[in-house]
Amino acid sequence: MAKRMKLNFNNITINDKSSYRQNYCCSCPIVHPHCGLLKVVFTIFDSMEIALPAHQKIYFASDFHLGVPNQAASLDRERKIIRWLEQIQHDAHSIFLMGDIFDFWFEYKHAIPKGFIRFQGKLAELRDAGVPIYFFTGNHDMWMFEYFTKELSIEIFRKPQSVSINGKTFLIGHGDGLGPGDNLYKLQKKFFDSKICQWLFARIHPNLGIGIAQYWSKKSRIANTKREEKFLGEENEYLLTYCKEQEKVNHYDFYIFGHRHLPLDLKVGENSRYINLGEWVHFDTYATFANGDVELKKFEAK
Numbered sequence: 001m002a003k004r005m006k007l008n009f010n011n012i013t014i015n016d017k018s019s020y021r022q023n024y025c026c027s028c029p030i031v032h033p034h035c036g037l038l039k040v041v042f043t044i045f046d047s048m049e050i051a052l053p054a055h056q057k058i059y060f061a062s063d064f065h066l067g068v069p070n071q072a073a074s075l076d077r078e079r080k081i082i083r084w085l086e087q088i089q090h091d092a093h094s095i096f097l098m099g100d101i102f103d104f105w106f107e108y109k110h111a112i113p114k115g116f117i118r119f120q121g122k123l124a125e126l127r128d129a130g131v132p133i134y135f136f137t138g139n140h141d142m143w144m145f146e147y148f149t150k151e152l153s154i155e156i157f158r159k160p161q162s163v164s165i166n167g168k169t170f171l172i173g174h175g176d177g178l179g180p181g182d183n184l185y186k187l188q189k190k191f192f193d194s195k196i197c198q199w200l201f202a203r204i205h206p207n208l209g210i211g212i213a214q215y216w217s218k219k220s221r222i223a224n225t226k227r228e229e230k231f232l233g234e235e236n237e238y239l240l241t242y243c244k245e246q247e248k249v250n251h252y253d254f255y256i257f258g259h260r261h262l263p264l265d266l267k268v269g270e271n272s273r274y275i276n277l278g279e280w281v282h283f284d285t286y287a288t289f290a291n292g293d294v295e296l297k298k299f300e301a302k
Ligand SMILES: [Mn+2]
Pocket: 063, 065, 100, 138, 140, 222, 259, 261
């Protein structure tokens, strides 16, 4: 039985399962009875329930990539994000920040990286005003540990989460490492996620460690892409493939992910949609949930 834990947020219950459970498509856990191949393993995700009052909205955004391509451009983007937070705070029931918020982040035992102070201040103000903020780690900021939770009372999630809002079901997460292929990345993620890797990185002096990380960061896709990402077609959008596979096992009304850097609103099944949040370097897109529906929007759309 899952242990139910009441958090200090209004109208929100989090099912705190002590371990990850896995669900198989039939009784044999390893080999598929029809094709003989290793079976796809589906995860039953930890779940959260939210009761959303009629006059409020839930906001979702991801991939701010604060820090790239340089300090001046990042600061402009940070100010834009603050304008967005100021605009939404009057009706925000809660805010889901869904990964790659920072292009690089590492918490040392007694120090955090310089910068992004306006953004952190704004998050503090929202939290102090009672707005719940949920922070999902992305592949660029997976090294967030306890600081945001201790300093800002912001819950950190490292894996996709199943959320029920007024009876609608959501699967939400950053989106990295899901779907077919990209095995090298999945292996890398396991390594970077490991305690030993994090312990070793923390032993490097920050002048060097953060310097190396920023060098790598500047080589990333988003720091070097002059134009936005393009739609690859339904067959080649791996997160859509993931949603369709997941839908065979567990139905969700909405799948909300980031990571793809392309705002998308695609049909997964008859009553199921996949929404990608885009990013804030080219698109400035975010999603809202209100009145039983998810809408993808652009901030300061011309
Ligand atoms: Mn990203």
